[in-house]
Amino acid sequence: MTVLAPDEVDESEQRLARKYELWSEMPEGYREAAARIASFQALAEVVGVLPFTEWIDRAPDYARKQMLIAKVQDEVGHGHVTARVAEDLGLPREQILTDFVEGRTNLLNIFHYGFDSWEELGPAALLMNSSAIVQFQALHHGTYLPYTRALRKIEKEESFHYHHAMDMTHQTMVYGTAEQRQRAQEAFETWLPRLLAYFGPPDSDTYRSNPMYKFGLKVRSNDELRQQWLTKIIPVFKELGIHVDPQLARFDDERQEWDYASPDWVETKRIIKEGGPRYEQWRSHIAASLERNATYRDVALKAAV
């Protein structure tokens, strides 16, 4: 398998060459598919940031607190821009949030958890940010231009989140106690399989006939992205002093690809469907803010003429 870097995408490939604006004529089903992608990301940005907000008032120093607040504000901004993309396609943000609160939209597996210790934040965030960056670099070449423009803004900020997460992990690994380093090690081992699952099931023989792929809204296959991500992130963790057990992930020189411990797909599916450890907490948090802000939305948005 030849692995191209995520930003080396052959855009002359027919399914990626035809681009669309909001006002373009779109093939049957395209508009709904683009709205689904944008709304899915809007929700992930807003829910995905909640585990971090919990730690703002527990950050151990002032600069760390500032960086954490900046990250949280960035993520909410990402929610706004991707929600705008969905809204223009006919899916209002109120509906995106209500569908989630009322259980009609599922969250991807990684958004069902929280952090149990400060030392867990760095490695977990580093795994999450690097996978987001790999995904966005590919999606950047997608066919819906308002979404790719939104990603251009988002990518600049994600690079800050990545470096912030790396710095947090570095601090623990270099200045932490043995116990703290152990927690970072455990965080890596806990979150790696979750992120491997986050990229989705192994490619089926028919992934090229998936409408999202045919429309060029999905640019790369799950396995391509997963391999690119491992190539990028495993050396970073090794460099930080995290031990990467070859059972978890190891590069096969002969086949030129990564072997990794297969995630527990049954458990992953169960969590997505039934909810993971923090699902109910995040759901009720969003429900409460929707309700709290209802007056503002009704009065202010209806005043718009």
Added chain:
Amino acid sequence: MRRGGDADVYEVFARFGDDPQEPIRWLGSVRSGDPELAWHAAKEIYTRREDCTLLWVAQRAAMVLSEPSDAEALRSPSRLSYRVPAFPGRHRRARMKAAALAAAEASS
């Protein structure tokens, strides 16, 4: 052409950096019930990294926007070929060629 629609959508335009020659760019949109709040939302959402030196918002409903059917009317060089720099030269050469042809015919 068409009117923008949605009264609670504001399009966001900005310039980054100190070069005043740099064109103002369209960045995307925000949703707001009020123009000033729309400006603040745009500031918080779109100017988080680069140095922004100019920020405008415009209510989408107040804008007039081109549509695909306007493309032909907007394409100057192909529709109005007599405006392009090479046209006067071609015009002159055609005239000289015609004159030379007429002179040759007259002398034969």
